[in-house]
Amino acid sequence: MSETIKIDDKMINLGQFLKHANIISSGGMAKPFLLDYKIWVNDELENRRGRKLYHGDTIKIEEFGTYTIKAITDGE
Template sequence: MSEMIKIDDEMINLGQFLKHANIISSGGMAKPFLLDYKIWVNDEREDRRGRKLYPGDTVKIEEFGTYTITTSADGE
């Protein structure tokens, strides 16, 4: 089961997502985090903090779990 992460815009980049999901505490931690942990976006390995994520995308992070991007309109 994946955790739903709601965003207010049409997209969010991976670095912003990590902070928004409370996985890292600041944007400056994104680059080192991506070096230390394996991340998959829609089952493709990803290491770019600028990768754009859209509603419906699935993010899997080793040792953290699976997350699905949604918008406020999706669940309301």
């Protein structure tokens, strides 16, 4: 089952996503986290904290689960 992570903008980078989803407690932890855990974005292995994530992207993190990005529109 996938957890939905809502964002207020069109895009969020992977490092920001990890903090926004409460996987890490600060942005400075993103680089070491990416060295310790395998992360797939849309089924492609990813290790760049600056990777841009958009509405509908799926992020799988070993030992944490699967997440889907949802961009919030003004009407929601």
